[in-house]
Amino acid sequence: MADQTLGAILRQVRAAFAQAGIDGADLDARLIVEHCSGTTRTDSITDPGRELAPQIIDAIEMAVARRLSGEPVHRILGFREFYGLKLHLSPETLEPRPDTETLVDAVLPFAEQVIETKGTCRILDLGTGTGAIALALLHEAPKAEAVGVDISDDALETANENARRLGLGNRFSTVKSSWFEKIEGRFDVIVSNPPYIRSQVIPTLQREVRDFDPIRALDGGADGLDTYRVIATEADRHLVADGIVAVEIGFDQAAEVEKIFAKEGHFLAQKHLDLEKYDRILVFLRSKNQVLRP
Numbered sequence: 127m128a129d130q131t132l133g134a135i136l137r138q139v140r141a142a143f144a145q146a147g148i149d150g151a152d153l154d155a156r157l158i159v160e161h162c163s164g165t166t167r168t169d170s171i172t173d174p175g176r177e178l179a180p181q182i183i184d185a186i187e188m189a190v191a192r193r194l195s196g197e198p199v200h201r202i203l204g205f206r207e208f209y210g211l212k213l214h215l216s217p218e219t220l221e222p223r224p225d226t227e228t229l230v231d232a233v234l235p236f237a238e239q240v241i242e243t244k245g246t247c248r249i250l251d252l253g254t255g256t257g258a259i260a261l262a263l264l265h266e267a268p269k270a271e272a273v274g275v276d277i278s279d280d281a282l283e284t285a286n287e288n289a290r291r292l293g294l295g296n297r298f299s300t301v302k303s304s305w306f307e308k309i310e311g312r313f314d315v316i317v318s319n320p321p322y323i324r325s326q327v328i329p330t331l332q333r334e335v336r337d338f339d340p341i342r343a344l345d346g347g348a349d350g351l352d353t354y355r356v357i358a359t360e361a362d363r364h365l366v367a368d369g370i371v372a373v374e375i376g377f378d379q380a381a382e383v384e385k386i387f388a389k390e391g392h393f394l395a396q397k398h399l400d401l402e403k404y405d406r407i408l409v410f411l412r413s414k415n416q417v418l419r420p
């Protein structure tokens with residue numbers, strides 16, 4: 127990189143990403159340059175002539191090479207924002223997606239309703255990954271408590287570390303378990319963004335997802351619905367009488383997932399759309415008479 131000022135480097139990185147056909151080339155360039163140089167967006171506007179030190183240029187060049195080889199920008203940075211929280215990523219955690227914020231929105235009014243009557247709300251997050259869903263709920267509902275479950279030690283370590291950094295560690299605990307296997311007790315809310323991609327579709331996913339998100343976080347079995355069957359069958363043993371189950375689903379899975387839950391006696395209470403207007407979140411109740419806050 128010949129001109130080593132902040133403005134020039136940003137332009138060069140942006141051009142390299144655009145030429146490689148990277149979606150969101152502008153944003154990725156800015157995130158990488160700001161992260162490696164410790165600058166802000168304001169710095170690039172007010173001080174574009176700032177000289178960057180050689181070790182910063184080296185770090186930017188390395189990050190650019192990783193992005194050009196297909197690694198997603200947040201994997202390179204090592205963290206991603208979710209519901210306004212900075213969450214660290216690790217090799218076995220899924221990068222939390224904006225659509226999953228809808229799951230937090232869907233559950234929050236119910237959690238607040240439970241807190242008003244019971245003083246707390248017990249949440250079980252199945253397949254917690256970075257802890258995204260549980261930690262966002264705990265951050266928004268300061269009297270709630272959550273247990274994050276995962277099969278991956280690496281994910282549980284990362285979720286605990288995220289909880290600690292966010293000051294939520296005293297209300298968050300983790301259990302290594304295959305779904306409900308090692309879970310004891312009952313919860314007001316069971317929430318999950320399970321793996322829901324059909325196994326045969328995985329090789330066709332964008333390389334950013336296929337090569338960098340852990341397969342275990344994506345693969346939902348032959349029809350993508352394996353985990354919904356487990357949750358629908360076993361939730362009853364772990365829910366209080368007026369508890370709810372809220373799950374994220376694939377864009378075309380609403381009817382099938384509703385059927386799986388209905389077969390086990392759960393009533394569909396709410397459907398929530400994602401940012402692209404697909405049914406993305408389903409909320410189930412045990413009783414038709416229960417009233418949920420919208």
Ligand SMILES: C[S@@+](CC[C@H](N)C(=O)[O-])C[C@H]1O[C@@H](n2cnc3c(N)ncnc32)[C@H](O)[C@@H]1O
Nearest residue numbers: 220222253254255276277304305319320321343
């Ligand atoms: C789609 S990711 C969701 C991660 C996080 N909740 C989020 O929304 O960003 C699914 C998670 O389920 C975990 N998982 C896969 N199989 C599991 C199993 N048998 N038992 C518990 N967790 C499992 C994966 O390790 C992964 O963290």
